Amino acid sequence: MTYSASELMTVNAARLLRDGDVVFVGVGLPNLACNLARRTHAPDLLMIYEAGVIGARPQRLPLSIGDPTLVTGALAVCSMYEIFALYLQRGNVDVGFLGGAQIDRFGNINATVIGDYAHPKVRLPGSGGSQEIAAWANRCYIITPHQKRRFPEKVDFGTSAGFLGGRTQRDAAGVRGGGPQAVVTDLGVLEPDANGEMILTALHPGATVEQARANTGWDLKIAPQLRTTEPPAESELRILREELDPTGIYLK
Amino acid sequence: MTKLCTLSEAIAQGVHDGDCVYAAGFTHLIPFAAGHEIIRQGRKNLVLARATPDLIYDQMVAAGCAAKVIYSYMGNPGVGSLRIVRAALESGSVAGEEYSHFGMITRLQAGAAGLPFMPMNQTAATDLERHNPNYRRVTDPYTGVEVVVVPPLIPDVAIIHVQRCDAEGNAQIWGIVGEQKEVAFAARHVIITTEEVVDADVIRSDPNRTLIPGFIVDAVCHVPHCAHPSYTQGYYDRDNVFYLEWDKISESPEAVQQWLQEWVYGLKDHTEYWQKLGAETHRRLQVPEQLAAPVNYGAY
Numbered sequence: 001m002t003y004s005a006s007e008l009m010t011v012n013a014a015r016l017l018r019d020g021d022v023v024f025v026g027v028g029l030p031n032l033a034c035n036l037a038r039r040t041h042a043p044d045l046l047m048i049y050e051a052g053v054i055g056a057r058p059q060r061l062p063l064s065i066g067d068p069t070l071v072t073g074a075l076a077v078c079s080m081y082e083i084f085a086l087y088l089q090r091g092n093v094d095v096g097f098l099g100g101a102q103i104d105r106f107g108n109i110n111a112t113v114i115g116d117y118a119h120p121k122v123r124l125p126g127s128g129g130s131q132e133i134a135a136w137a138n139r140c141y142i143i144t145p146h147q148k149r150r151f152p153e154k155v156d157f158g159t160s161a162g163f164l165g166g167r168t169q170r171d172a173a174g175v176r177g178g179g180p181q182a183v184v185t186d187l188g189v190l191e192p193d194a195n196g197e198m199i200l201t202a203l204h205p206g207a208t209v210e211q212a213r214a215n216t217g218w219d220l221k222i223a224p225q226l227r228t229t230e231p232p233a234e235s236e237l238r239i240l241r242e243e244l245d246p247t248g249i250y251l252k
Numbered sequence: 253m254t255k256l257c258t259l260s261e262a263i264a265q266g267v268h269d270g271d272c273v274y275a276a277g278f279t280h281l282i283p284f285a286a287g288h289e290i291i292r293q294g295r296k297n298l299v300l301a302r303a304t305p306d307l308i309y310d311q312m313v314a315a316g317c318a319a320k321v322i323y324s325y326m327g328n329p330g331v332g333s334l335r336i337v338r339a340a341l342e343s344g345s346v347a348g349e350e351y352s353h354f355g356m357i358t359r360l361q362a363g364a365a366g367l368p369f370m371p372m373n374q375t376a377a378t379d380l381e382r383h384n385p386n387y388r389r390v391t392d393p394y395t396g397v398e399v400v401v402v403p404p405l406i407p408d409v410a411i412i413h414v415q416r417c418d419a420e421g422n423a424q425i426w427g428i429v430g431e432q433k434e435v436a437f438a439a440r441h442v443i444i445t446t447e448e449v450v451d452a453d454v455i456r457s458d459p460n461r462t463l464i465p466g467f468i469v470d471a472v473c474h475v476p477h478c479a480h481p482s483y484t485q486g487y488y489d490r491d492n493v494f495y496l497e498w499d500k501i502s503e504s505p506e507a508v509q510q511w512l513q514e515w516v517y518g519l520k521d522h523t524e525y526w527q528k529l530g531a532e533t534h535r536r537l538q539v540p541e542q543l544a545a546p547v548n549y550g551a552y
Contacts, residue, residue: 027330050353051278051428063492064330066279068485071427072542080278080303080431081361084354089373108377112350117383123342125327125334127380128304131352135375161376173376174397 003232005145005186006251007240008204010036011232013097013143013184022046023095024088024133025056027065029143030097032244032251039239048093050129052083061245084129088136091176096137098130098180102155103142105218106196107162107180109134110155117157127159134160135175146185146215153218163196170196187212189229193221202227254419255472260521262443262471263289267409270319272299274360274407274439275308278430279329279490282482283413283445284308285475285522291315292516301407303356303431304329307481307498310336313346314508315516320347322405324356331495335502350384355402359386360431363404363438371399410439412464413478415487416448417455421469424461427485433463442468445475447487458547477526480537488537 003011006029013033017023019042025034035058038045047056051066055075062069071077078086087093100109101124111130115121134140144150162180163170170179180198183190189202199221200212205228213220245251257265267273267290275283287308290298300309301322306329312318314336321337328334340346351359354372362370371390381387381400389398412432417423421444425432436442444464449472455462478484481491481498501507519525526534 051280052430053428062330063495064279064490066329066428066430067490068280068427068483068539071485077427077429079429079433080353081357081434084357089354112379117379120342123326123338125325126323126350127352128325128327129353131375131377131380132354134377136373158377158379164376170376173374175374175376 001232001234001237003237004251007232007237009143009184009186010240010251011236012189012204012229013141014040014236016141016182016184017042017045017095020044021094022048022092024048024050024093024097024137026050026097026099027062028250031062032240033097033143035244036236036239039243040236048083048087050083052078052080054078061249063249084132088132091136093137094139096133096140098134098140098142098160099144100130100142100159102150102152103144103183104151104155104162105153105198106164106166107142107183107192107198108155108158108164109142109160109162110157111159112157114156130160134162134177134179136177138178139181140177140179142180142183144183144185146187146212148215148217151215151217163192167192167194167196187215197221199223200226202229204229205231255421255469256419256449257471257473259285259289259445259473259475262473263293266441266443266471267295269295270297271408272301273409273411274301274435275411276302276430276432276435277413277479277482278303278428279306279482280428280430281413281425281432281479281484282306282308283411283478284480284482285478285525286411286443286445287312288516288522288525290317291512301405303353305334305337307495310334310498310502311512311516313337313340315512318346320349322349322356324351324353328495328499330492331499335499336508349386350380351402352380355387357431357434359402359405360434360438362402363406364434367404369401369403371401374398374400405438407435407439409441409443410435411443411445412436413445413484414464415446415484416450417444417446417472418450418452418466419472420452420466421464421472422452422455422462422466423464423469424455424458425463426461429463436464436468441470443471443473444469445473445478447476447478447484449474475522478522480526480529486539489539491533491537493536
């Protein structure tokens, strides 16, 4: 069965979620991944949205993070201050999903500017909630296409902390969350080694080490036991295509 | 005492050149009609504060109302770039002051509570802290650990759209409640726009749903559909089609000025705007009813 790069990444991200996880969901592919996990192996996944919605059961694909479908049928709604303070800062969130224009060797994320902050080449949307999600969720996952410009050795601007310059530096900063646990790309999966450096731990079927290295901006290390991911199952693809994104807004 | 007035009167009396304005609402209940009225009245040099500037500030910046934008996520939610604010910040024609969502909302919380500053735990990401001097650090006197602090945000004017309120401004909101309550308590002057003006008895029948008490409100404007193309939970849907369209319109400064001419300057008020949208759009944004189970407060 054939599938798109977006479907491949979404399915692999969904598989990282555990039943019972409290997950801080973002729009786009993370939203699809969470809803797929809830319909497959994680029926008790609790979905929290940045807009202040807890236990959402969206009946349609939300275009924005504040779509009204998130509220109807949810368990609770709270203020924006409360979602960040009582849920994230207090340590009540297991998983956060993050994205960004750049992700570096130690999983630091830039969603703010390309170039100099005062005179940027490109001005990006900025942190939103990602600075706090990266710091305080127990585990963070990143979904992004594997492209050299997205994977520089070092980010131009540190919007959200990965392992900074290495795991000891994040530990020294004293933040409660465990940092980025996986970067899911269209070629494979990167995970942090003992030093917090993102290394290639899995390839998707058909992808090669050479492709991954050629599309990474640092000297990408390869895990000694390099895995191959299971291809997306027909059942997973059917849920994505027929139930979650029938018009192909995110999965084309 | 009734505070009912037209939106045009409320903006004329409440919003002055150079004011810091916070038009509230996280995706939900964004008071677009008020933004359009500010444009129509030609306000200048405003400091526009919002966690997510959204299309309302894109339009106000395009109309030349703003000297500065204070924000924490500058995008077209669910679509992509917020082109006009972005270009203004890149060129420096409008100043920017940037936070994370939590930093921004903690500033409001401090403003609402009358505190000199509020602490947050460190996030290990320090670049924003280095570029925005409003972020400072203090040592926790109990543990000796450094925390990050921000000062209060006290807007000159808050504009808050609600589902229903009475003539005094006792206002009820349901659905995503964002930062509405905090903005109302933080601001010096509060303008409420509402889908419905109801009797005080309706408000008193469900006091837990009242987020904003009337005595901190200065003006109440009855503006049905005020939030379009944003939405009002249970009243009408978010116009995602327009959010996508704006992405195209805002590619060209000429198209934006033409849009402002057609949809803001060329119309008297929001009633005309809603009529101009037409029956097709009205139908598309209709929402079927889903009522909550009633609660029993008890007749004490």
